[in-house]
Amino acid sequence: MAGSGSDSASGDDARAVSVALAGRQAGYDTLMKAHRDAVFRLARGHTGNDADALDVTQETFVAAFLALHRYDAARPFRAWILRVALNKCHDWARRRTVRRLFAFALPIDEAFHVADDALGPEAALASGREVARIHAAIAALPATLKEPLLLCAIEGLSQDEAAAILGISRKAVETRIYRARQKLSHLAEG
Numbered sequence: 001m002a003g004s005g006s007d008s009a010s011g012d013d014a015r016a017v018s019v020a021l022a023g024r025q026a027g028y029d030t031l032m033k034a035h036r037d038a039v040f041r042l043a044r045g046h047t048g049n050d051a052d053a054l055d056v057t058q059e060t061f062v063a064a065f066l067a068l069h070r071y072d073a074a075r076p077f078r079a080w081i082l083r084v085a086l087n088k089c090h091d092w093a094r095r096r097t098v099r100r101l102f103a104f105a106l107p108i109d110e111a112f113h114v115a116d117d118a119l120g121p122e123a124a125l126a127s128g129r130e131v132a133r134i135h136a137a138i139a140a141l142p143a144t145l146k147e148p149l150l151l152c153a154i155e156g157l158s159q160d161e162a163a164a165i166l167g168i169s170r171k172a173v174e175t176r177i178y179r180a181r182q183k184l185s186h187l188a189e190g
Contacts, residue, residue, distance in 0.1 A: 009078075012030070016034070021069060035081050039061070041155065043056035046139060060081065082155065093143070137187045147166055148162050149180040159173045
């Protein structure tokens with residue numbers, strides 16, 4: 001991340017936020033185009049599949065745009081939108097847990113109508129077995145290990161930037177990334 005490129009992106013984001021807050025669609029479009037891939041990658045790392053990641057990405061942008069007036073322009077927009085995305089990932093995980101509880105609580109005759117969350121055959125083939133296994137392993141990590149890993153390794157943020165987003169120390173980010181990589185290497189061996 002070169003300083004001038006980051007400053008340029010920051011300036012572009014600030015202009016886009018101003019345009020969006022003025023009620024013009026172009027501002028929202030610019031922000032979404034600039035940050036949707038990063039939000040999607042973070043969501044996919046949490047959910048383990050593209051369909052749920054797309055849902056979380058959409059929820060993230062809806063929530064962010066509704067709260068755009070609360071965005072602090074002194075902070076990088078990317079950090080703010082990724083924090084919103086992490087919150088939406090946590091919401092998704094809570095909803096998933098509740099759905100599982102209710103799915104198992106249904107009488108067996110009604111359980112036949114519960115949707116299957118498994119990927120279809122085309123999606124499974126397209127993603128490739130190895131990629132799916134990696135995504136699943138990352139998604140299976142505890143959030144405390146997964147979030148710093150995704151922010152630094154996938155999104156390319158510095159450990160200081162990840163620490164600021166997560167509200168923890170830089171050393172905690174470093175330690176959690178190390179532990180996440182250890183767990184992933186054990187999964188790869190097994």
